[in-house]
Amino acid sequence: MKTALAVVLVLAGFVVSARPAAAERLLALLSNQRVLITSNYTGVELVLFGVVEREGADAARRGPYDVVATVTGPREVLRTRRKERVLGVWMNTQSRTFVDAPAYLAVLASRPLDAMSDAENRRKLQIGIADTRFPELIHHDIGEVSNDPFRAAFIDLMRDRGLYSEEASAVIFLTPTVFRATIALPAEVPVGGYNVNVKLFADGNLVARTDAAFAIVKVGFEQLVVNAARDHGLLYGFTTALMAILTGWIASVAFRRD
Amino acid sequence: MQIFLPIADIPVNIFLILTMGFAVGFISGMFGVGGGFLMTPLLIFIGVQPAVAVASVTTHVAASSFSGATAYWRRNALDITLALTLLAGGVFGSAGGVALFTWLRALDQLDLVIGLAYVILLTVVGALMIAESARAIDRSRRGKPVEVRRPGSHTWIHGLPLKLRFKRSKIYVSAIPVLAIGFIIGFIGAIMGIGGGFLLVPMLIYLLRVPTATVIGTSMVLTFLTMIAATVLHAATNHLVDAVLALILMVGGTIGAQFGAQAGQRIRGEWLRLLLGLLILSVGLRFASQLVLPPDDVYSIRVIGPAP
Numbered sequence: 168m169k170t171a172l173a174v175v176l177v178l179a180g181f182v183v184s185a186r187p188a189a190a191e192r193l194l195a196l197l198s199n200q201r202v203l204i205t206s207n208y209t210g211v212e213l214v215l216f217g218v219v220e221r222e223g224a225d226a227a228r229r230g231p232y233d234v235v236a237t238v239t240g241p242r243e244v245l246r247t248r249r250k251e252r253v254l255g256v257w258m259n260t261q262s263r264t265f266v267d268a269p270a271y272l273a274v275l276a277s278r279p280l281d282a283m284s285d286a287e288n289r290r291k292l293q294i295g296i297a298d299t300r301f302p303e304l305i306h307h308d309i310g311e312v313s314n315d316p317f318r319a320a321f322i323d324l325m326r327d328r329g330l331y332s333e334e335a336s337a338v339i340f341l342t343p344t345v346f347r348a349t350i351a352l353p354a355e356v357p358v359g360g361y362n363v364n365v366k367l368f369a370d371g372n373l374v375a376r377t378d379a380a381f382a383i384v385k386v387g388f389e390q391l392v393v394n395a396a397r398d399h400g401l402l403y404g405f406t407t408a409l410m411a412i413l414t415g416w417i418a419s420v421a422f423r424r425d
Numbered sequence: 426m427q428i429f430l431p432i433a434d435i436p437v438n439i440f441l442i443l444t445m446g447f448a449v450g451f452i453s454g455m456f457g458v459g460g461g462f463l464m465t466p467l468l469i470f471i472g473v474q475p476a477v478a479v480a481s482v483t484t485h486v487a488a489s490s491f492s493g494a495t496a497y498w499r500r501n502a503l504d505i506t507l508a509l510t511l512l513a514g515g516v517f518g519s520a521g522g523v524a525l526f527t528w529l530r531a532l533d534q535l536d537l538v539i540g541l542a543y544v545i546l547l548t549v550v551g552a553l554m555i556a557e558s559a560r561a562i563d564r565s566r567r568g569k570p571v572e573v574r575r576p577g578s579h580t581w582i583h584g585l586p587l588k589l590r591f592k593r594s595k596i597y598v599s600a601i602p603v604l605a606i607g608f609i610i611g612f613i614g615a616i617m618g619i620g621g622g623f624l625l626v627p628m629l630i631y632l633l634r635v636p637t638a639t640v641i642g643t644s645m646v647l648t649f650l651t652m653i654a655a656t657v658l659h660a661a662t663n664h665l666v667d668a669v670l671a672l673i674l675m676v677g678g679t680i681g682a683q684f685g686a687q688a689g690q691r692i693r694g695e696w697l698r699l700l701l702g703l704l705i706l707s708v709g710l711r712f713a714s715q716l717v718l719p720p721d722d723v724y725s726i727r728v729i730g731p732a733p
Contacts, residue, residue, distance in 0.1 A: 208429040209436045242732035250723045256716045258537045267732045320724035354436045392431040396664045404660025407668045415491030418679030
């Protein structure tokens, strides 16, 4: 009796997971899952490979696929400040605090986003920087402010620093079901965990999605310095102080002329 | 050649940093100033976070001033007693300055106050030095002897009690103004992230009448002691000292300081003061233009920390 019930449950689970609409499966693979920061690190490029697996004959009927890959970095609290002239001097007067913004955000697509999916879908799925939510701290509440000049300025500044980007032709289909995209990470991106969310569209509808992840870590000497500075501050301070005295002394001996 | 700075978290060109260290070191050796007021803005300009720049420059200035001080020590051109008395006042000044620094940061107006402090101090000190040295140059041009020290020209400062004799500098002066000057230098240094040599040198010359022969060496000893303490404090409390950045800066800086010290010996005192005055004034005007001219972008971003 118990066995029969288990079989029924397993079957029910199978039926639920195999939704009839999901005729495609999406596989995503990154060229590197651990980006190591060493002394000659100046940023890195990762390659994302994707394969669309069709299941069942009906899938073949679909039109060409569209892909959008969203890379998000560690979440940070960032404050955007605005300067105004007060008594002839430019000073920060107003500011907005974005409490949960990604330190890195890259939207890589195979086609312009508005050609891929309608506005409603894009807003719901948060596709593209314009439709990404940046919750702000408003007094003591957290919420979204539409048409906020601070939000627009924040995105512009992040774009200027290469931390936010959106490219309509970054995903290239090598065959109708195999695609690749290059993720450019400037040296300024922070260490931590990064997520790559890949969404597959057909005829303007989301048909499959998957995630891949990578991490940026410091190793070797860089890691040693960071750990020493953070965990043994006093010892690190005395070591750097000693280094300063030694360097000064060596220089004065080396250049002694009298 | 690019090298990644572990604490500053950015890659930099190692030769650019070496050159900057050398140039600032040359100036610091020549004039007996730490050079922090030049180095910190330069590092911020190439993209180092201001907090890391201030903390790492203290280490660089420590090395640079140590190298400079040994050069003056060999020529017996420094006054250890005077430096230690100044340091006693400086310790309390630094503590007061750090307290004000923390309070201003909480108000989110630290940048403005630092900017205003730079403008006011640098332009006033620079203008005063230019005016004084121009008068001195004019006097010597007209054939009159340059009166560096007039025995009868004692001010009210010399009437204060608790007199101490500073043998090397050949001055006999109350401990009160010496401690007060140390306090002011420590206070301003903590807020502005500078050693304060460019303030100390004129103060010692004009207020205490310390002879030009010992003033630069003495200033370097004090700068070294305060900056070495600041390095340890910054490392222990804020964890912001970038040892790699500091090392590159100090290699360039110490070499530059040696050449600067030699160049400084060949230039007459009043011309040296005129040059330093012009340099300080121009940095002050640069800061003033930053405050007064419309910025390229009225918006700026500051990272508060990782999201909760």
